[in-house]
Amino acid sequence: MSDGGRSSPTRRPARGRPGTVGIKQVAQQAGVSPGTVSNVLNRPERVAAATRVRVEEAIKDLGFVRNGSASTLRAGQGRTIGLMVLDLGNPFFTEVARGVEDECSERGYAVILASSAASPEREGRNMLMLAEQRVRGVLITPVDDSAGRLDRLRERGVAAVMLDHIATQPHQCAVAVDDVAGGDMAVAHLLSRDARTIAYVTGPLSIRQCADRRAGARRALLAAGRPEDALRDVVAPTMTPRAGQQAAERLLADGPPPDAIFCANDLLAMGVLRALLLAGVDVPGDVALIGYDDIEFAAAAAVPLSSIRQPMYQLGRIATEMLLDECDNPAGHAHQQVMFQPELVVRESAP
């Protein structure tokens, strides 16, 4: 009956493990057609209750697990998104990743992790891999302005949300934290404590975050009627504790210390703090200190750090929400740029 392809003697055994159980083994066991099994899996409401339980039992008995590749191939889209971060070593990004993973795990999505490690070449390579995996969407902290790359993705039907990066184009989703406001906040707080001279210890100003926080700091100075050059920049080559310590040592060697120091990063701030304490400078008595990010270790420093808290975890969660919403409803999706407001956390280093 039907066309009996069964008899073909050239039939090879399945490529995968011999015992691979697919939808049709389940169907046979449940005395039903493969299509019905698929329906049980994807639209359970369309199948009669009695049949459904029979199929579900068969699934459990045989230990069937659906083949995602086949599903993705046929349906044209799977339940996978890509997450491309700048630097897996930075607590900021790992907190974001935690938010992304939590949200995805709850909604049954898989996260493919990729790190550009700040290298455009590696970003490209990983991007290609994500494209091959036919991810449904991508969360990305772009290394440079990769608007072009993202547009090409969009043409392929891959949604994208930019992380911690303001969108340069309107047809683009993005979530970020207002770094200008954060810088303003930090310096305004220092000024309210009657700081007259303030230093800004920062990473390279080519990094948007560093530049924005500086802009905010200057805005606060202007608002207080101080000259902009009341803020003294000290640029460190990288944003690590070591670099912060060295920057602070330079600063101390160079004349009388400022009343307060604002750091672009808690990692820098921890190094700065160490240099100050080693030099016998009292914190906050002689110099007030404030960091940025409010990473977990900030509160555990020798002198607990005041800092500007960013909702890192929330950033990841919201970005994922936006991305998945766009995936589920590409037409009626309004691209939006969400800008979180940072928050001042006052601790002992700048009470």
Next chain:
Amino acid sequence: MSDGGRSSPTRRPARGRPGTVGIKQVAQQAGVSPGTVSNVLNRPERVAAATRVRVEEAIKDLGFVRNGSASTLRAGQGRTIGLMVLDLGNPFFTEVARGVEDECSERGYAVILASSAASPEREGRNMLMLAEQRVRGVLITPVDDSAGRLDRLRERGVAAVMLDHIATQPHQCAVAVDDVAGGDMAVAHLLSRDARTIAYVTGPLSIRQCADRRAGARRALLAAGRPEDALRDVVAPTMTPRAGQQAAERLLADGPPPDAIFCANDLLAMGVLRALLLAGVDVPGDVALIGYDDIEFAAAAAVPLSSIRQPMYQLGRIATEMLLDECDNPAGHAHQQVMFQPELVVRESAP
């Protein structure tokens, strides 16, 4: 000409984006058969140089990117592994993840990230998802002893390597760091500085790492001819700075401070340090302090922490190497348990 399927009026447009270019569009453009394109992709040496460049040009022109789902489906295996960590918030695991990602990125594998968040239920859920994605192998920090789960995976042909966990069965790959040796090392160092009384601030002793490090510490005591109870345990409920601080406060309130404190974790150690300094205890003058893990922030603490360094990044890399080797050569693969040796890093908190 050939079989003109074009004329069929019932032909639906492709499900995916209209412009989807597949292997056959490339073939047509290059004037060659789809099979040849596949060969160019997978066994370039079998195709004549001239044809190859023509195909490669066509690929570039059309912007073709291979469909990983179809490839995986047909070939029975893809280039994807799963990484299941215990806690994305812990720098230890993120460092491991960094190693895994680097290695995979270099070898063209994709990493699916999953976190069990120490919940067996969530571990199970994510495990199912990894199975659906037909990952080629899994790197896992098991929440409890999930030997059964791993065996079931293995039956499905999914390789597995346990991370930071000794294998309970011989047919199992595992990489770990010798925690007993680490504990020994730490306490031996403290003893060499003439510490007489030592406290061990630890997380729950049900955590293998905590228990092993304690065992090592006692071993060092015995080796020095001290009674085992020269080591006083102080158990904190979690391994965070806050918990460490509270534990140290309890310790100080409870009698004269010990000569030295060994912490199961740098996070705990940072909290302990803070408590000591607040209480006016000099470190290392009055109390020497040593942590574990040597996370980046340990060196940046108020008093830079001595610590036991674990090769976290290397752990991830090696584990990945072992996993991929097993994937590429399942038959001739000898399961092995690699045990790394930790390393004492001497800084000011216990010189």
Next chain:
DNA sequence: CCGTGGGGTTGACACGTTTTAACCGTGCGG
């Protein structure tokens, strides 16, 4: 001149799922 061998290439099928149109009773309104 014919057979043979081998490098290149092709055609067609299979992988496991989703989807859609068709099918099958059955109850109901006309």
Next chain:
DNA sequence: CCGCACGGTTAAAACGTGTCAACCCCACGG
């Protein structure tokens, strides 16, 4: 009594790639 709609189910056609037997062509030895 006929036709129709409807809830359930099925058969079959894709989805895009990998693989393998078959094939073609040309050079070469007999």
